[in-house]
Amino acid sequence: MLKKGFIVLFVFVIMSSLVLIGCGSKGGDNTGKQSASNGSGVTKIIKFAHNGPSIPEHPMNVAANKFKELVEKNSNGQLKVEIYPAGQLGDARTIVEGVQMGTIEMGDVENGPMGRFVPAAMLWDLPYLFRDLDHAHKVLDGPVGQKIADMYLEKGIRLLAYNDGGFRYFTNNKRPIKTPDDMKGLKIRVMESEVMIDSINAFGATAVPMAFGEVYTALQQGTVDGQENPLDLIDSQKFYEVQDYLSLSEHFYYPRQYIISENFYKSLSPELQKVVADAAKEACKVQREELAKYNANMLDKLKEAGMQVNEVEKELFMQIAKEKVYPKFYSKIGNGDEAAGKALIDEALNTK
Template identity: 60%
Template sequence: MHTLVAGTFMATLSVCSLANAAVDIKLAHNGNTNPDDPQNVGVDAFKKMVEERSDGEINVQIYPAGQLGDARAIVEGVQLGMIEMGDVENGPMGGFVPEAMLWDLPFIFRDIDHAHNVLDGEIGSMVQEKYLDAGIRHLAYNDGGFRYFTNDERPIRSMEDLEGLKIRVMESEVMVDTLNAFGASAVPMSFGELYTALQQGVVDGQENPMNLINSQRFYEVQDYLSLSGHFYYPRQYIAGEAWWSTLDAEHQEIISKAALEASAIQREALADYQVEMRKALEGHGMEINEVEKDAFIEAALEKIYPSYYEVLGSGDPERGEELISNIMATE
């Protein structure tokens, strides 16, 4: 009898200990280390909320600046359980979740409010669910902002100005196709190689949000910044589904809520930061110009969107076209 009671007590104690065991999270991104950058504002807020709300049961270690690899390597690490979480840009995500290519389509969003309404609505939720098929839990969307062209040859005011320029893009099929349709020569390349490629003339230009243009000091090797806003640049907080399933429900809830709240904090920080970045880039001597967008938008509608209807519709081109139409019709 005593042996049975003792055994039951020890088993109960063991279960309780496992339930309250410390959880260590490696959270990786390939952005910069500037604490004022909105991406770091977001992940730092996530770390603080998770550790405080779990009473120290969850520990978050942030690995910035590509310490655990570029965006694709981070996603693969999350899939394999080598990295618990990532804050990753959308560029490589279409290789894992075809529907994620929706967000890479040029000029798919009119402005930042339109982007948020879509991402936070039914279509955004549908794409999030598709991540589970790739062994990834998508927790929240945050902002990278809209992307703009820079180069060291001439201002880009129209599509004709892009002709003949070698422009680096992320490793995204949609982005490569888009730049080629716009008349440039698209060169997919990892972010870590970009500065040297610009410096050595391997590429003439690139496209990124203003905060990254500034933080990576591209103004040292690029003269012109053209406000094209051709791509929107979402990031996402992701977690490995296999790892996620080992967490108890309380810890899952803490992490899920913190990811959503950190995303909101990051979005707000970026809105303010973009204003500062334009002033900073002008101060560094970059020539900034507006862009005539009508021809770009027409090329996107006629040459890019139809070629992705089938893949975005999971084999059904009519569904893909409907998805795009619903995005564009969202207020």
């Protein structure tokens, strides 16, 4: 009887072990499937920030939405883009710092603050560097633009593509600006850019660096007399409500750029890196096209809003720029080498 009981107990133990082994095998299969899913199916979020207008039809937002569409479609759901316009995540400098630290994955930023991070990027802020839009695009998309983009990597930032902010124009409440003499005594708001500050001062005005979101109120209250921006921003920010004169100076060109955290970029597979890079290039191409259409009738619109528009003797401003401003930044643009900085400026100027 005891022997029979032992046999029954032995058979029970063996059967229980087999059941446990089977369950363990099934658990192992499930874990493997979950790991595979986490490896390829987890959605990564790209927070995409800019400090431009929030209106959907503005070229910045048309381009941002094109980027989102392409990335989400071509990544098969592995990447999701969240767009934060109108400075929701901070001004341009804050966005750049966020991208550098990795707290913001991507940004569409103006060049103004970039000189603090990559001194050679001050090149793009030089007054009258570009003859026209075609010249600007050839320089940015060519060897000079790539040389500067390569320098971003040392700062933990990858520049994916340049887009177009257009040329910048003076507005003010005092008088038409036709020559540098007309700048005297004017307080002009500028971006946080050393080159821009020194340029406006060299032209004869007093440069007042100020965050973009503060400009309208400063103009309204008379804290500054004027400002300088592209036509689309003069319109979208309704500066025509608090400014009388628009001078067609085209003194600065305004390249914007799609930047991404290098650490985040490296965390992506090569396939997803290509998805993001290709989408950025296409979005920036769309932005350039949209801006041209957006600005087509902008002068007429601003005139109808009550602004007085005048031509400018650009040659007088160009002379000051090349004699007083350019030499001051040779060393910084050349990373401590004046000859290298001058050579880079000349290469940009002479690009055909």
